[in-house]
Amino acid sequence: MQYWLMKSEPDVYSIDDLQRDGEEIWDGVRNYQARNFLRTMESGDLAFFYHSNTKPPGVVGLIEIAAANVVDPTQFDPQSKYYDPKSTPDGPRWQTVTVRYGETFPQAIPLSTLRDTFSPEELQVVKRGNRLSVMPVPPEVAERLLAMGRQQA
Incomplete structure (x- = not known):
């Protein structure tokens, strides 16, 4: 099993939205x-x-x-801001995943705490100027993050 960090703006799609929906395609990644x-x-x-x-x-x-x-369907929709005219159903350029709600932590782990706890080599999201919306998380860092999220109850 691998671990990841996936970013979303809460006014676009939040963890509460995913909890309500149960499962959703993670569309619109264009990096x-x-x-x-x-x-x-x-x-x-x-x-x-x-x-x-x-x-x-x-x-x-x-x-x-x-x-x-999963093929990202937004790449084929001319009305979508994620439309890619160079992508075709026979040759899609953008793949994604479907995600399922797991749990909401009692308290968010703020970026400031992440920066105090992890180096940029351990957790890419703390690196200044990092704009990636999807990034890997090493297993030992994931275990620490999970413990931090769950202990705040």
Whole structure:
């Protein structure tokens, strides 16, 4: 099993939205490095849900990869802001995953705490200027993050 961190702006799609929906496609990723990470995910992997572009940003819960190697349908929709005219159904450029709600932590783990706890080499989200929306999390860091999220109850 692999661990990941996946960012979303809570006013676009929050962990509360995912809890309500149960499962949802993680669409709209248009960064090649993030897409390549999505391509390596497998069903059963776990991801930390990170609320970005909010005050304070931070890890708010845990989600599971429910389905891997899903073609992102927004790339074919001319009405979508994620439309890619170079992508075709026979040659899609953007793959993603379907995620399933896992749990919401009692308290978010704010970015400031993450920076105090982890180095940029341990957790990429604490690196200044990191804009990736999807990134791997090493297992030993994931275990610490999970313990931090659950102990705040």
